[in-house]
Amino acid sequence: MTHDGRRLRGSRSREAILERAVSLASVEGLDGLSLGRLAAATGTSKSGFFAHWNGKEQLQLDAVEWARRQWSEQVVGPALRAPAGVRRLFALHESRLRFYADGVLPGGCFFFTVQAEFDDRPGAVRDRVAEVMREWLEYVQRQVEQAVALSELAADVDAAQLSYEIDALGQVVVVHSRLLAGSDALVRARRAVLQRLRALCPDPSLLPED
Amino acid sequence: MTHDGRRLRGSRSREAILERAVSLASVEGLDGLSLGRLAAATGTSKSGFFAHWNGKEQLQLDAVEWARRQWSEQVVGPALRAPAGVRRLFALHESRLRFYADGVLPGGCFFFTVQAEFDDRPGAVRDRVAEVMREWLEYVQRQVEQAVALSELAADVDAAQLSYEIDALGQVVVVHSRLLAGSDALVRARRAVLQRLRALCPDPSLLPED
DNA sequence: CAACTATGCAAACGATCGGTCGTTAATGTA
DNA sequence: TACATTAACGACCGATCGTTTGCATAGTTG
Numbered sequence: 001m002t003h004d005g006r007r008l009r010g011s012r013s014r015e016a017i018l019e020r021a022v023s024l025a026s027v028e029g030l031d032g033l034s035l036g037r038l039a040a041a042t043g044t045s046k047s048g049f050f051a052h053w054n055g056k057e058q059l060q061l062d063a064v065e066w067a068r069r070q071w072s073e074q075v076v077g078p079a080l081r082a083p084a085g086v087r088r089l090f091a092l093h094e095s096r097l098r099f100y101a102d103g104v105l106p107g108g109c110f111f112f113t114v115q116a117e118f119d120d121r122p123g124a125v126r127d128r129v130a131e132v133m134r135e136w137l138e139y140v141q142r143q144v145e146q147a148v149a150l151s152e153l154a155a156d157v158d159a160a161q162l163s164y165e166i167d168a169l170g171q172v173v174v175v176h177s178r179l180l181a182g183s184d185a186l187v188r189a190r191r192a193v194l195q196r197l198r199a200l201c202p203d204p205s206l207l208p209e210d
Numbered sequence: 211m212t213h214d215g216r217r218l219r220g221s222r223s224r225e226a227i228l229e230r231a232v233s234l235a236s237v238e239g240l241d242g243l244s245l246g247r248l249a250a251a252t253g254t255s256k257s258g259f260f261a262h263w264n265g266k267e268q269l270q271l272d273a274v275e276w277a278r279r280q281w282s283e284q285v286v287g288p289a290l291r292a293p294a295g296v297r298r299l300f301a302l303h304e305s306r307l308r309f310y311a312d313g314v315l316p317g318g319c320f321f322f323t324v325q326a327e328f329d330d331r332p333g334a335v336r337d338r339v340a341e342v343m344r345e346w347l348e349y350v351q352r353q354v355e356q357a358v359a360l361s362e363l364a365a366d367v368d369a370a371q372l373s374y375e376i377d378a379l380g381q382v383v384v385v386h387s388r389l390l391a392g393s394d395a396l397v398r399a400r401r402a403v404l405q406r407l408r409a410l411c412p413d414p415s416l417l418p419e420d
Numbered sequence: 421c422a423a424c425t426a427t428g429c430a431a432a433c434g435a436t437c438g439g440t441c442g443t444t445a446a447t448g449t450a
Numbered sequence: 451t452a453c454a455t456t457a458a459c460g461a462c463c464g465a466t467c468g469t470t471t472g473c474a475t476a477g478t479t480g
Contacts, residue, residue, distance in 0.1 A: 006447050006456045013457075027330045032242070035438065047440080048458045056438065107330050116326030119388040120237045120317050130389045137390075164398040168382035169375065176374070178329040179340045180347075188374040199409075219477090220427060245468065257470085258428045266468065 014052050017042050018066040021059065025067075026107030029117040030060050030125065060125045067110040068132050075099050076139070086152040086201055089143040089166075093193045096170050097186055100177070108174040111136075137163055154200050162200075166193055224262050227252050228276040231269065235277075236317030239327040240270045240335065270335045277320040278342050285309050286349070296362040296411055299353040299376075303403045306380050307396055310387070318384040321346075347373055363410050372410075376403050 020042050024033050035056060039046040053059040075095045082091035100108055107113055115133060118126040141163040147153040169189045176185035191210070198204040230252050234243050245266060249256040263269040285305045292301035310318055317323055325343060328336040354369040379399045386395035401420070408414040 004448065004456090009446090010457060029239075029327070034436075036436070045459050046438085047460075050439070051457055051459095113326055115385045115389060116323055117239070117242075119385050126389075130391075133389055160394075161398050161401065164382075164386070164395065165379065165402050168378045168386075168399070168402075171382050171385075172374075172378035175325045175329050175381075176378075179325060179336075180344055184370075185374065188371050189378070191371065192375050192378075217426075217477095223427080244466080246466070255429050256468085257430075260469075261427050261429095 010052065013044070014062075015066075017044070017049070017052070018059075018063055021063045022067045022070065022110050023105055023107075025063060026105035026110040026113055028107075030063060030114050031117060035059075057124060061128055064114070064125065064128050064132065067114075070104075071099075071111070071136075074104060084143075084146055085150040085206070086147040086197055087206055089140075089147055090194065090197055090207055092140065092143060093166055093170060094190065097173065097190055100173055101186055108178060109171075112171055112174045137167060140166055152201060152203065152206060153197070154202065157200055162196075165196065169193055220262065223254070224272075225276075227254070227259070227262070228269075228273055231273045232277045232280065232320050233315055233317075235273060236315035236320040236323055238317075238323075240273060240324050241327060245269075267334060271338055274324070274335065274338050274342065277324075280314075281309075281321070281346075284314060294353075294356055295360040295416070296357040296407055297416055299350070299357055300404065300407055300417055302350065302353060303376055303380060304400065307383065307400055310383055311396055318388060319381075322381055322384045347377060350376055361412065362416060363407070364412065367410055372406075375406065379403055 017038070021033065021038055024038065024041060035046050035049060039049070049059065053062065076092065079088055079092040079095045082088040111129070111133065114125075114129055118129050141159045144153065144157065144159040144162050148155060148157055148159065169192045173185045173189045176183050194207060194210070198207050201207060227248070231240075231243065231248055234248065234251060245256050245259060249259070259269065263272065286302070289298055289302040289305045292298040321339070321343065324335075324339055328339050351369045351373040354363065354367065354372050357363040358365060358367055358369065379402045383395045383399045386393045404417060404420070408417050411417060
């Protein structure tokens with residue numbers, strides 16, 4: 001029972017396939033990715049997928065979950081090392097930019113691609129993607145509110161407004177840096193948020209100067 | 211000659227097809243759009259397209275051009291009614307937001323969808339899209355520089371930096387407002403740019419208060 | 421007028437799409 | 451040993467993809 005080699009092997013196959021799926025989907029999209037190409041990329045057969053998932057949509061939903069966990073571990077996690085407040089808020093932004101700069105995913109960002117792909121078509125995938133996005137924005141907003149509670153940001157800061165701005169400046173890095181040769185999008189996204197936060201911060205020495 | 215009945219009819223067919231193509235591509239993407247569905251949506255036949263274009267890529271390139279003209283006429287054009295300087299810069303941002311709010315395209319923004327779709331795959335379409343995007347950013351940047359030259363923005367403003375921020379705050383409206391129910395993305399994008407400009411403007415009375 | 425050109429469609433092409441079916445091999449349980 | 455379950459595969463399905471071919475027709479040109 002506990003030592004079922006079959007289930008273990010299946011679980012590892014699933015993980016390997018999902019990792020590839022997320023990686024490929026960051027480039028071609030979750031729907032643009034075809035089962036045939038995914039099979040070729042993982043060295044398995046198309047029909048073998050149906051031993052693990054009922055159909056393409058099920059695989060897509062699992063891929064969203066996999067990408068969410070990756071974002072949680074590689075973006076949100078590291079930022080927790082910074083002390084709560086404005087420093088953690090900025091660390092979160094920098095962590096995202098590092099995720100992009102390191103080229104963890106060949107397409108830059110799974111969620112950016114998938115959001116643009118699904119923002120107009122109804123369905124379970126869209127709903128789940130929207131939920132993950134809302135979670136992320138609310139998490140950023142909570143960091144803002146915590147910074148305000150700690151008096152590290154001005155008391156009249158609109159948390160929803162500020163978190164929208166931070167997310168916008170971070171999201172667009174993907175397309176700017178990939179589409180425009182020699183774009184300094186990463187530098188600009190970092191500086192924009194940094195200066196914005198310093199202007200709102202009673203003690204700017206909490207943040208780097210530049 | 212210039213008013214050849216055949217060419218006139220063909221030209222009108224092309225325009226009608228391209229308008230539909232841009233509209234549909236704002237939802238499903240330029241590559242996600244299939245010739246079969248485009249034919250059904252325009253009431254023509256798939257094979258009829260090859261009387262006007264050599265293949266799908268040619269049609270895609272023409273669609274990009276059509277969308278560029280639409281953006282020029284419906285976004286850039288109206289902003290020219292505002293006096294040059296910081297007011298025209300803000301009018302440009304508001305004009306874009308109005309384009310989104312009016313729902314001119316069912317997917318919100320052709321270029322947002324297409325940029326996300328092509329930012330990772332090489333080819334003629336990607337190159338042209340990148341060129342149009344660069345043109346747009348440089349146009350915004352020129353408005354910033356003009357405002358500085360008119361002393362309507364502080365002299366030490368980094369034009370490239372500021373135009374990146376304005377574009378980012380505008381772009382993300384598309385996905386935020388469509389994916390998150392009840393999102394105030396339009397309001398936030400407007401306020402973010404307005405307050406940023408007012409803070410940099412020696413005479414804030416040039417701009418609305420809120 | 422005849423010759424030519426642009427427009428447009430129906431039918432069909434090979435390729436690929438997501439998905440089904442039946443089977444085999446491996447691993448478990450009784 | 452006998453049986454059940456899971457993983458994985460090859461072959462194949464109907465649908466759709468972008469594209470080609472052949473043909474009919476309307477408009478232009480000599």
